[in-house]
Amino acid sequence: MNSQYEECIKACLECLEACNNCFTACLKEEHIGMMRDCIKLDRECADICSFAITAMQTESRHIKEICTLCALICRSCAEECAKHDHEHCQECAEACRKCAEACEKMAG
Numbered sequence: 001m002n003s004q005y006e007e008c009i010k011a012c013l014e015c016l017e018a019c020n021n022c023f024t025a026c027l028k029e030e031h032i033g034m035m036r037d038c039i040k041l042d043r044e045c046a047d048i049c050s051f052a053i054t055a056m057q058t059e060s061r062h063i064k065e066i067c068t069l070c071a072l073i074c075r076s077c078a079e080e081c082a083k084h085d086h087e088h089c090q091e092c093a094e095a096c097r098k099c100a101e102a103c104e105k106m107a108g
Contacts (some may be wrong), residue, residue: 005056006069011095011102012049015074018095019046020083025088033082038080038089045077045096052103064107087095 023042025037052070055063078096081089 003104006065008054008102008106009106011099012053012070015095015099016046016049016053018092019043019049019077022088022092028106029086035084036099038084041073041077041080042092045073048073049099056106067103068108071100071107074103 019042023039023046026032026039026042028034032039048066048070052066055062055066057085060066074096078093078100083092088093
């Protein structure tokens, strides 16, 4: 694997895990209706992180565009998760912010 992608792939993996954890935990919350946007963005963010990881591992010619989109979705997810006091949401928001920064750096 190209070492220039290592930091960004690591951030995407951590974000993917945090989003999956948040998604699963949100489904168990008592007031699930309030978590709807969080759950939806967790899924979307996990999907784009997975796609970004694959793009970097295969050295796609569209890495910059994919990472730009990944950063945008990560920022949206971080913003939504930060609204909720649950520990899983706060951890997810932090992972999303770190991933967005790494992807923005990758996109140059």
